[in-house]
Amino acid sequence: MPPHETYATGRRHTMQPQFRTQNIASTRGFLSVAECADVIRAMAQAPREPAQIVRAGESILDESLRLCFDHHFPEDFKRRIGARMTSYFVDHRAEFDSEADYLYGPYFMSYEKGSYFRAHRDVANHKDDPPRLAAHRWSLLLYLNGRDGSEALPTFDGGALTVYETDPGLRDRRVVVVPEPGLLLLFRSSLMHEVAAVRDGTRYAVAGWMSSADSPALGGPR
Numbered sequence: 570m571p572p573h574e575t576y577a578t579g580r581r582h583t584m585q586p587q588f589r590t591q592n593i594a595s596t597r598g599f600l601s602v603a604e605c606a607d608v609i610r611a612m613a614q615a616p617r618e619p620a621q622i623v624r625a626g627e628s629i630l631d632e633s634l635r636l637c638f639d640h641h642f643p644e645d646f647k648r649r650i651g652a653r654m655t656s657y658f659v660d661h662r663a664e665f666d667s668e669a670d671y672l673y674g675p676y677f678m679s680y681e682k683g684s685y686f687r688a689h690r691d692v693a694n695h696k697d698d699p700p701r702l703a704a705h706r707w708s709l710l711l712y713l714n715g716r717d718g719s720e721a722l723p724t725f726d727g728g729a730l731t732v733y734e735t736d737p738g739l740r741d742r743r744v745v746v747v748p749e750p751g752l753l754l755l756f757r758s759s760l761m762h763e764v765a766a767v768r769d770g771t772r773y774a775v776a777g778w779m780s781s782a783d784s785p786a787l788g789g790p791r
């Protein structure tokens with residue numbers, strides 16, 4: 570795969586594919602370090618609230634399953650990042666074998682020391698779950714910082730994401746993703762995944778879900 574260039578921005582920089590399995594893909598350099606730093610600064614100033622989960626159709630707080638913050642963000646800022654995530658997916662649609670046509674989100678999340686998100690799938694798991702969950706096809710995670718920093722970025726330790734691949738050709742189906750600034754990760758929303766506890770510092774990430782208007786009631790199929 571050749572390096573891919575972003576176009577939805579004035580600044581062009583090179584994106585570098587990192588790895589690929591059947592249902593998971595990642596690309597380095599989706600955002601530059603300076604852009605990551607801008608988003609983190611904006612997040613740190615934005616109002617935030619404890620992030621919720623959906624259970625049996627209801628949005629609830631359950632700190633035994635999910636402990637992190639959801640940051641409220643100016644709509645224009647959200648739209649700009651969302652448009653870039655969407656363009657990436659649309660440009661690479663053939664690789665993702667999906668008819669997904671719009672992005673739900675993006676959401677801006679921070680995980681402070683001790684935060685986590687236990688194993689879950691980003692799809693409808695219950696008949697009363699909202700249709701938007703059943704519509705999710707691919708989960709997109711954009712990481713803004715990581716273990717190694719520069720002057721511009723805060724660092725954190727822990728907080729790796731494990732995605733459980735279903736590809737029978739893999740000997741070990743656990744795919745562990747260690748966040749780094751500007752890394753875009755895409756995986757099928759039906760895959761189980763979990764965020765390990767952050768041991769130190771604060772982990773910043775943006776999430777969005779490429780979704781299909783034409784979707785079944787429960788989130789199994791692609």
Ligand SMILES: O=C(O)CCC(=O)C(=O)O
Nearest residue numbers: 686691710730764774776
């Ligand atoms: O931040 C991550 O690595 C994953 C977050 C996640 O699973 C979600 O927001 O649904």
Ligand SMILES: [Fe+2]
Nearest residue numbers: 689690691762
């Ligand atoms: Fe998730």
